[in-house]
Amino acid sequence: MYSRKALASSPVVRIAPSCGQIDLGPRDATDPVEWEITHVKAKVLDAIKQSAAIPSVPQVVTRFLEIMQNPEFDYDDLVRILAADAGTVGEILRLVNSALFGVRNKIVSLRQALTLLGPMRTRSMLLGRYLVDSISTKQVHGLDMKYFWRRSLTSPVVASRLAEKMSGERREVAFIAALLADVGIAILAEALPDRYRHIAERYVPGGEPFDDQDELAAVEMTHGEVSAMVLSHWSLPETVTKSVNLHQSANPGSDETAAIARILNASDTIAQVLCEIPCPENASEVCINAVAFAGIDVDVLVRQLPHIENDIEELAAVLRIDVIPSNVYAQIALAIEDSLASA
Ligand SMILES: [Fe+2]
DSSP: OBOOOOOOSOOOOEEOTTTOOEEOOSOOTTOHHHHHHHHHHHHHHHHHHHHTOSOOOOHHHHHHHHHHHSTTOOHHHHHHHHHTOHHHHHHHHHHHTSTTTTOSSOOOOHHHHHHHHOHHHHHHHHHHHHHHHHHHTSOOTTOOHHHHHHHHHHHHHHHHHHTTTSOHHHHHHHHHHHHHTTHHHHHHHHHSHHHHHHHHTTSSTTOOOBOHHHHHHHHSSOHHHHHHHHHHHTTOOHHHHHHHHTTTOSOOOSSHHHHHHHHHHHHHHHHHHHHTOOOHHHHHHHHHHHHHHTTOOHHHHHHHHHHHHHHHHHHHHHHTOOOOOOOHHHHHHHHHHHHHHHO
8 A cells, every 4th residue: 555645856767668769758968867767767667577577468458458559440340350359369369248237138249249349348358368378477576466466446436436437539539548556566575686675565454655756765666657567568559558647646736647647646646545445434435535536526436336346246257357345435424424414
């Protein structure tokens, strides 16, 4: 767990998708302080790359992501790329026929599945699926993986529900960004165990909060920066990478990316509360403040909270993750309603 703090004006960290070169974003080579920051980060990134901690996805998914980078991509190209890999076709058909999408008649063709899911939801689900595969088989030092996954599934469900007024495309951006925002924690815990373990051990229910400054002191990078780097490596759109990079910032700005970053911040705070099964009265205050930070009416949260647990269970089934059922969500919704009524 961690607390919200402003991310100092650190550069956006990127790895060029095709060649794997490290790119630390805009920088001023004449500024010795800026040069020192980028130089130190480059060394950390090298350590991460050499550790093989960055989750790998099959080449067919990489090609799929590259094609989707072009806003005018050809739908037939997506179908052709995916159709070439029987394993991925099977995975997509399993996803589309899962309870999460509630289709009545069994879908048996890839084209039909893609039409129903849409390319963006297909992208989110495939990445989520392969990410789980890649991380869950690893030894991640000091990290409570059950808690990590429960929180990593709760946050995107909350984010997409909070984004109910946004367009379908932006809801999907919020979903995938929230699903992957904390992948940097698992990567840092695996790549730099000696330096990051004391932080990872705090990412547990009731753990001591940590913030950007704690991470910068330990490994010179925040987990948001590392997550953004990996998502850039996977060719995800800039709105996703930038909002993930800013997801802990107290001042993300006021543009479109900032609106998503604020939702990520709120959804992560609420996910943390929901995953720690706290006293509902205290939880309601934290949740009310979190949605206010995102500029969202608290009524949206009250209306959506009772549906969240079901969404999480279905998402967990799709991604083949075990999560412990909990009835805390509806209780917190009631506590928030009580707080609002007595305010
Ligand atoms: Fe985070």
